[in-house]
Amino acid sequence: MDNYKDTKHGIVNHQNNLYSDVKSFIKLDSNASFIAGGIGGVVSRTIISPIERAKILLQLQSESQAAYRGMVPSIIRMYKEEGWKGLFRGNTLNCIRIFPYSAVQFAVFEKFKHIMLNYRPRIGNELNGFERLISGSIAGIVSVVVTYPLDLIRARITVQTASLKKLNKLDKPLSVWQTIKEVYTKEGGFFALYRGLIPTTLGVAPYVAINFALYERLREYMNNSPNDFSNPIWKLSAGATSSLIAGVIIYPLDLLRKRFQVASMNDGAFGFKYKSTMHALVTIFKNEGFFGAYKGLTANLYKIVPSMAVSWLCYDTMKEWIERW
Template sequence: MNSIVESPVYRSTKAIIKQESNSSFISGGVAGAVSRTVVSPFERAKILLQLQGPGSQHAYNGMFSTIFKMYADEGWRGLFRGNLLNCVRIFPYSAIQYSVFEKCKELLRRRDPGRTETYGSERLIAGSVGGIVSVALTYPLDLVRARITIQTASLKKLNKGKLADAPGVWRTLKHVYLHEGGIRGLYRGLYATTLGVAPYVAINFSLYEKMRDYMDQHKEVHDFSNPLWKLSAGALSSFVGGVLIYPLDVLRKRYQVASMAGGELGFQYKSVTHALVTIFTTEGFFGAYKGLTANLYKIVPSMAVSWFCYDTLKEAINKW
């Protein structure tokens, strides 16, 4: 056993695995931060559209009109409100997601010694695990970002029609911790978030890798060297995943801010099932898809850029 551990082949294999994990972590973090900054205005517009409850006079209507109103009310800073915190959150979130995804695939492949290919079901499992772990480790920052994102918005039930000063990160964390249940308050909506993120990451990651494998296997027949092919694959995979699980994304954001303004934003839910039934019955089918257009404007280019940055940077790190 000691001879195996000390062998050059073992040490070389271990070094490669370690380098692969490090490159996935770094590449994933950078890719997440870059991609989210690019689409920050769409991200905030999506959240504002999601949080307009039933029966309210909507201040925001449509994705581009929402972005214009954000700019008119708050200037260019309004377009990127919460983005710095989002980048602070998204770097470890994305880094953990990608690296756990790669590690899970590796562990699943080890069941069959010598096998190098990854099955579709294994990619779905790895993506789900990556989504769950990344959410669990970074969730309080996601909750705080959602709070900061809407604090200065024109939601009348939130601030009586007056634009509020943007709260700080620590101030928001302290308020939630002291007044909304301590640690449990910081993780309000975690279950609903996990229900949405896990299948989204699973679909997105597995579909993208399936398309990337196809391109790699057919290089001799078609020229897939143009970066637009990878950008298109990332865009399509995020589009499919985003549409399929979008109602759960609406639910996630509402859970995170439901207790703001004394619960007067228009929604209070007893459970995930109760929330979904309430949204569909009181706001109709399209109520569960509020902000979908803005979300697609966000996630499609975001994941296209993210996957392109991830693959390019990871390849460069591994070569270096």
Template structure:
């Protein structure tokens, strides 16, 4: 009789564990994303500005000079312009990533806290990472598009005419940008403008990030310094490998804002790749990479550290 009771209770016990782990992954992932992006917000905005400018219109003098110039033009608020929206976007974006990744491990490959002696193979990690990357893009892409436009609309882009710049002294807010994009650019299709090149960049980036981090995690102790280090390595490797598509992501997001002012126009991903190669050379594919690494390396390191610390803290409650 006792054996029967245990057998009946086991499924409920497993269900509760899985539900708890899903909630923990969602909350910890969201907190990790918001904290990490706030830390590197100035570099994120500079990177976006570099990505959407032509080679003759870029900030000069390096990353620190670009940050100083942006600060001089717009003050401290300029360095963090769009960060509030970014945190609103990144919380579910990061939360969905960790939730889907943990769910993939448990339900597709049957690796969870109940049989944690098992480990995913490299292919399984890449597949789970790609799955969670795609899910996070679909869940939060309209906010990402608006955040990009919010980040560049007040910038002192060299080709903007003075009259045009003057009209942007009081730029539209998040809700107005969302409404304008929806009404003027084809509804839902407008809100997801650029989602294809974005997915081409985000999916392999997230897959590599999760795979490299978890592989390295097997060889280091659970100490903050080690977790920061391998988080930085995983983010740097993943970003360097997929950066050209991140550049395409930003450019496609702002095409409809004014093609003549920004100086580029593409009919599709293939056309964009060919055009950038012809007009900007090989270096054009990596415009803004330095600024992005300044952002991605510490951001990824902090994200993984905060995720693990938050997850362990919640589980200890």
């Protein structure tokens, strides 16, 4: 009986020690940021999945195509033609992509903030605006490089059943692995999975930099204000404001990202033949006008504003909970 008690006591102690070790690991700031950022990204992207797909379809159609016009009509059309599954087509892969993408983004951002705080003399314990922009840019670049092939495949899956005249509509869409195989074997091997990486990085890096820097500045203001900003609505508002401003500024590069990702699809059926990022921008402004570079902007704002608002709220709430745990 005594042996049983000793064994049971030893197991309980081992479990308690393991629990403490897990807590200590999770509560490390970079790990907390990684977990909170990943979960926040998955929750926010799932909520706005129909909006995100509609945005991509609006970006890829030409002026002569009238299949998708406006956010709400596009979502209604997707539902009528493809059912509720059409609203979330590509979302599973997007969630698989967005967890490491968002997790790496937040974790790298926090890591570089700490590096700057520890190795550069300063007064106080907050970064200035320029340093936040640098940290955000690095976080954006790293997160894109780590997850880009998933982003490309997700874009392909998103459009392959859509009613776009330049696309041979598939009755049965290709699976993730079939799409990867098709890109790899028909479009140039491993590096084909990174087609569009440069315009994507050029778009994501400044977007993340502006978004993160603005949100942190707004949060800093709220924390130092004598007014009570503890209500989650204020965090949602701060996240929405920062993503709105960043999204409008860098939108033409986001449009380029999608076009480069599908340029080789169906033997170049979309007709996008760009030699470089600069050539693509000049071509779009020349052939489609100023507003051609902002095609789908409204749909994009419908997506990123609520997405980042929810993402920031989830991130801050979960990170605070983990640190208190």
